[in-house]
Amino acid sequence: MKLKDLRGSISEFWNEFRKVKSGLVGLGIFAFFLLLLIFEPVLAPFSETNTRWRDISYWDDNPQSAYPIWVNFFSAKKYAKSSVLKDPQVSEEAFGTNRMMTYTFEYDYQYDIAPSDLILKIQGTGAAMMDLTFTRPDGETVYLTSSNLKMVEGGVSRISVDKGSKSEAYDFLGGFESRDNMRKFQRSSIKPAAILFAKAQENMLIDPEPLKGKYTIQAAILLQRPEDTISNVELVVPGRVFGLLGTDAFKRDLFSGVLAGIKWALLIGLLTAIVSVMVGVIYGVISAYLGGWKDSAMQRVFEVFNSIPLLPVLIVMSAVFKPSIWNLILIMCIFYWTGSVKTVRSMGLQIKEETFIEATRALGASNFRIIFKHIIPLIIPYSFASMALFIPGAIVYEASISLLGLGDATIVTWGQILRDAYTGGAVINGIWWWVIPPGLMIAIMGMSFAFIGFALDKILHPKLRTR
Amino acid sequence: MYWKYVIKRVINGIVIYIILIFIFSALFNMQMEQTVRAQIDEVVKGEVMAQSTSGKWTPEQLMNWSKERKVYYTELYNLNKPVFERIVTRAVDTILFRYGKSTIIKSAFGERDVVKIIFETVPRTLLLFGTAAIIDVILGILIGIKKAQKPGKGFDKGTSIATMIVFGMPSWWLGMLMIMFFVYIIKVFPSGGMHSTPPPAGFMYHLDTLWHLTLPVLTLVIIGFWGRAFLIRNIVLSVLQDDYIMSARARGIPERKVLFGHALRTAAPPIVTMALLSLLVSVSGGILFESIFSWPGMGNLYWISVEQSDIPVLMGDLSFSTGLYICGLVILDLIYGFLDPRIKVGGKA
């Protein structure tokens, strides 16, 4: 019987809700967020984003501050994509006990803007010497580096051209570039990758023209002891565009970060809103129902809480106590519940006077039973609108706390990404793909709940309805 | 009658303020005392250094003296008293605006008195948010009434959707975007602060301030006025459905007078309340906004004191903004009683 009533009223409610288009849009966006949340493990390009967001080594192979990949659609000049070359041609020569392993990578360069780096990753054991040579489509060959490798089981040796071959690239440049231009740059300040992929001519440093075609990168590794081995060699080419949302100045994939932020935003928003609105509803109803001096006393307490400026208090509490995300939610609930008390109390006062409450009391029901079984269920539907409208506020508060650097450092939230962007100079340097997506996510999530909340409000307060 | 109500409401506000300050003192007692202890250590170290360079005392004497001084200061700052008494003393000090000395931050004149540091910032915050609020409310009223005149039509729906789009948008984020675009891409506005360095003299000084004020105010207005318009629309719409509006129209009163006279005058108390309340909320919620624009107000002071972990300034700023917030709430109630003849003043709790 009761269940049937409930089902009936829910379907009736849904029929009303369906008519408000903006509410449906809000619900649609919310559902989309839920889908993203569920499929986060599949969608996220970096599976350990949640645990290793602040671990710089995890992101080392990515380009720094790379544009989102779709920028190429809109740009006349195509930026080099990021790629990993995994299958080199291997040849082996033996000179007595010495073995010479040669790994040859072919890289087909068809972009206008050169990649940011070339990184050779070698796995193996023991010690070795390595020469890295770079052969261009125009026949020029550049010796990039010679280095001694000390390899341990399970470890990876990384050789970065950007870091280790500046001098060699500068020397290569010397053969073509004019003296005047050369003087403008220091040996240590040039970008080797930009030179290596440019046409060998004057001005190649200042205004490089891309030299498209097949490049050959050859790593010759000399192993001197028989027990030394090379198990795997890879060439990572960090491009200038990366992933759906690019990378930040710490080489992190922003798409993974933004995706990881969804669950926290939803958790913070939903939990804070539901708990604080429920507390407000219960408080308001009890205050209205008890009446008399108890009501006055509860109203005084409410007034005190209502007079607290929320964000300043949150900031100071976070600064002093450095709370985890759970404690932050708790603190927000403690100060956030007052929003719905006033309306709930006046509704409670009305319902209290209804005959059926009188009747129930006459039948000997306890106050507890009347409040929780008869009054609160009547008010709950009305509180859904405030819940939906509380959510964006809670999300923004967390983001604000994070922006100050007081957030929970063990998780990834949109506010923290924005904090890094702000302190990392994204605004000054125009790294818009670092600033816009996380904030936009906050705004869109806020918007979806605003849509839902206003739609509920419209249904529940018909006076404001438009024909 | 009205004065009685005013006095009652003001006393109520003061009592709440005092209660809150007590709560804050209790909550943050440890932190405050840590900084005081650190300050004492520093002062004593300085004194000992001064004595040791004179070379008169043996190390042992110096040690004893340093201990003595420490005890002296501990007593001076009541740190030897029971916890409860310390909390009460601190609360009373705070209520009397004795916020103490900052650890790092200094005022424009190099003072380390927290009260002076805060007082310096208050007018700047009021200038920024006040200007934005005035523009907001004017735009909000104009658009809100336009919306209410034809509810459910294209204009109303469009602006309502805009309201919801900016509903959950942090103002500081929009600030970042605005700076990125207007400062670094098309380079029309200064990146932040209140004045150019060095500030120009005379009349140009004010123009310069205005120029620095434009972008943050623009951002606040873009984010704020939709909401204001939406609230005003709802209030005006419910007033417009009342019988006396139809009655006034039937009496041949021109529509302009009906809207801006009868309807708006009736809607004024809730509109003023809502506008002021949302101003209060946006000031307290937008405190990070100032930092994005390096606007040297109270909000920026929060940011700096958190970054520098200057606890006395942080606490002083909190107490003061709480005071301002409560002041705002009290003024709100008083204005409501003043604007609406229906409120039997004194009868309202």
Place this chain on the structure above:
Amino acid sequence: MAAEKTTQNKRVLEVKNLKLHYLTSQGAVKAVDDISFCLNKGETLGIVGESGCGKTTTAVALMMMPSPPGKIVGGQILIEGKDIVPLTETQIRKQIRWEKISMVFQGAMNCLTPVYTIGKQMMETLREHREMSKEEAIARIEKYLAYVGLSKEVLKRYPHELSGGMKQRIVIAMALFLEPKIVLCDEPTTALDVVVQAQIINLLKDLKQQLDLSFIFITHDLATEAEVSDRLMVMYGGKIAEIGTNEQLYGKQGPMHPYTQRLLKATPLLHEKVEELAFIPGRPPDLLKPPAGCKFHDRCNVVMDRCKVDEPDLQEVEPDHFVACWRCRES
């Protein structure tokens, strides 16, 4: 159609084929559908009917202020022979409303703007229409306040400081002080208690005699109606069911339309012995999808086949007595 046998110059209001429809997304709601009637000088016309039959909408149409999505889609409203339907909003506001036709609204409690004093509201209305000095205006206002039995003390008061009866008197004074030709009273007494109701009715009757006004009196309270009106117009489903003089409808012969018959039976009249108190089964018609034929046919106890197909028009059955009913036409 409603060509009554009265001379043209006695007529202050003539309504011809007036239609007011609410144009909703589901279709047109015909709240007032093709009605014609007239009002003579010094006469009181009562309009009665169930709620939702179009009484108030008719009044709203006469004031030319349909609230959206309502729209006057056809017909003429002639005041002293001049059609006001084609006039612009400004012309109506300046020349018609309160000048020619004023209205006492349903629920006088809420008809005064709560944040203005009575004086300000009366002044504003008066000076909107008449160029007169403040003193002249005050003199005029005081004169009319005296008519309704109030002193000038009330001018400084706010509406919430006055009783319901006082507010109603003020509203009436305001409706009269521009000396309009026609006064519409839309249930002027519903929200008042019985004693005050009687006072207001008596006041209206007195004023009518003193000032030689023409009234349209809308109510669902037939007892009041019988007392104040000269003629009665019965509406059903946005149409006129029957118009006749009081003598014709309350007299020996009684009403002709089955709806009127049962409506009068459903209302106990004080000076008559109650035989049976009937109620009319069924519900007022859905004006969005009205039934075919006579709109009353599904509730009528003397329904004929023709009633379900054809809609009857208003026909004169005796001088000044019009009925829209097939059954009446047969007999």
